[in-house]
Amino acid sequence: MPVKRIKIIGGLLMILLFALLGRLVQIQLVSTESFTDHHINLIQSSVNQRTQVLSVDSGRGKFFDRNGEPLGHEEVPALVLFPFLKGMPWPSKTVAEAAGISERDLLSAVEKAEKPFTYGGKTPLYLTEAQMDEINSLKIPGVFAISQSVAKKMPAEQLIGTLTKWENRKKQLYPDQKLSPEAQVGNTGLQASFDEFLLSEGESKLVYHVDGMGGPLFGIDVKYVEPANPLYPVRVVTTLDAGLQAAAEQLADKYQIQNGGLILLDIATSEIRALVSRPSIDKKNPNVGSENKMFSQAKIGSVFKTVVAAAAIDYQLIKPGRLFDCNLTINGTPDVKRKLGTLDFEESFAQSCNRTFGDLAIQLAGINPDILDNYARKLHITGQSGWQGQIFHTELKQLFKEESGKVWENGTDKKDKRLAAHTGIGQQDVQVTPLAAANMMATIARGGESMMVKAVNKITFKNGSTVVDFPEQTLESESISPYTAMKLQTMLRRVVTDEKGTGRFLQGMPYEAAGKSGTAQTGKMRDGKELYNKWFAGYFPYKNPKYALVAVNLEVPEESGGINPLFQEMVREAYRLDQNKND
Known part of the structure; x- marks a missing residue:
């Protein structure tokens, strides 16, 4: 092969190598929190790939009626289970008896699970305070009785308003803040009027680290993560009955x-x-339908x-x-x-x-x-x-x-x-x-x-x-x-x-x-x-x-x-x- 051609190919390979190195620097050091025009947070995406997470509460402020009744959400005392239970011995019979459910149904639900879940799905099992205490006293890794915030149909929906993850809306409201792609902000109604009060300080969640095959990365240690500020989320007490x-x-x-x-x-x-x-x-x-006809x-x-x-x-x-x-x-x-x-x-x-x-x-x-x-x-x-x-x-x-x-x-x-x-x-x-x-x-x-x-x-x-x-x-x-x-x-x-x-x-x-x-x-x-x-x-x-x-x-x-x-x-x-x- 002529020397000249070798030099050209070598030069092209060097250019390609530098381009790859530049891309790697961009990914690893420069654009870690805002990659491409879609502003992808690469660090967060990496963490997401290595963890199984169950959200307990989004951290956004909640609405209540004048007497303290929740509006648009419900605090559910629920049984939460992690999928790694299927690969280890655990006292399923004891948990089933404490929760008042069939052990067979309990084991079946765990066997089908690929990520952490609330037993019962959209109609979760409601536990009493005594049942929660009994289950948590067992201290079984991957088994938790917790109070979980579950969304339900919002009354007075146009008054309370809607939320959005739209990036342009976030930048319009908070040009100097970096909000998570998953963060929601108020778009209409009281959600918009009181958005600065309601904005999440961080969600409450159960986190379990896994390897590439979904197995435990650091044993079977499940962590409960909550906002650094214990005063949040706030409660908006409306005048509604x-x-x-x-x-x-x-x-x-x-x-x-x-x-x-x-x-x-x-x-x-x-x-x-x-x-x-x-x-x-x-x-x-x-x-569509978000206009409040009572204010029009x-x-x-x-x-x-x-x-x-x-x-x-x-x-x-x-x-x-x-x-x-x-x-x-x-x-x-x-x-x-x-x-x-x-x-x-x-x-x-x-x-x-x-x-x-x-x-x-x-x-x-x-x-x-x-x-x-x-x-x-x-x-x-x-x-x-x-x-x-x-x-x-x-x-x-x-x-x-x-x-x-x-x-x-x-x-x-x-x-x-x-x-x-x-x-x-x-x-x-x-x-x-x-x-x-x-x-x-x-x-x-x-x-x-x-x-x-x-x-x-x-x-x-x-x-x-x-x-x-x-x-x-x-x-x-x-x-x-x-x-x-x-x-x-x-x-x-x-x-x-x-x-x-x-x-x-x-x-x-x-x-x-x-x-x-x-x-x-x-x-x-x-x-x-x-x-x-x-x-x-x-x-x-x-x-x-x-x-x-x-x-x-x-x-x-x-x-x-x-x-x-x-x-x-x-x-x-x-x-x-x-x-x-x-x-």
Whole structure:
């Protein structure tokens, strides 16, 4: 072979050798924690290949209801077994007797195992405290009775929110931190609002080192690894009531609410006791269904007449003996669908006469075009109702992506009589969130006192000590007077007691209720039928108000999707659960 060719081949081999050495340096020394564009942690991957791990707890903060009941997870006292047991003698009979299971089933489960597992799989064996103590006292390598955090269906899923492992989201939230590829961060809901508190400080796990064949590397020593900081994971104590929430979810499904839901507030504190939003979150694609309909604005219809009524009362537009021709539509033509006759102000409200509130809105606009805007703010259906404030020098908003309601679009001629009339019945540009409507009812029931709506009461460390409290806070905007609130209370109750009232279906309830119905035209069609938003907003009990409730069914045909039975049964469920607590 010519010398020249040998030199060329030798040179190529040297280049190849240096390239391989360079790659080895990159893998071993330079890019050990972020290899390739996928940012693979080579050290962690190597450890994973040499260990068998059973996660006991992810280390991310957990959610609880107001009484300390876990939400979306369960602490399961479970039996954990390691696969190396199949290759060694161990007192399987003693363990089976202590756990109250068949020894044959126990041995069969171990024989099939290729990695550490919880006996029973998705329906783990629940051990008593005495059984756990007995099993652990045996000190058998590879046999553990532990309390394991197991995920279950999350109630109020849009309120609590979703998680993601998406790297771009992690970099957006924590540009200066290196998070594990498996680390999850909040994407929506309270998971996002409180992500800095909830972020994992490290998972709790059982770790067993193996060789390339899966055999023991350092004997049969299984280690329990937990976060270095014993105060974590934190506990987020929400304002939800697990019993009321479960009832609300069942009823929303019973009445086939596919677009809408309900929200229940505690009137004394303006805390969310239950919230259901439909459609549900798609587990395969969590972005589908993640929007919280209770925090999203929608056309509200006649519930807005409560705002017009408040303004009309304060501006003394309702003189004794004043009557309205409710045989006419809002445009002054004969109403062929609803001939209500001649009604006074309170009768008009109870029976939801459009003509009355169209006329009153025109009158108010003539006095001041901004009156309806002002009273919408006083009743807190524009702006935001959710709790917000300074926490550790940071402005925190509890409610994720809460939208603000509106009365007018920018540029709309507020003096136009036709537009003012349609605004007076909650049409035209009026958009309100169910959350804001519920807070309006709570404000009226409290006699005009305004409060921010809370979803979280406090965050505590693992040992129960408090990280941060979220005190009750009033809304900054001016509210209605106690006199106006009292008049509205009477009118909302008459909606139920009037023999022709739109809320008469609530007569005879175990809790006396007050409220206002709303049916809003959406301008949308489906299968040749016009679609409507159906609302009922109210509070109960009437004399000693405890709950404000709003139920909505969005974009349904006029003859279907009634919201009344949902509201009615939620009142019954609230009464039943309250009675059970008092017994």
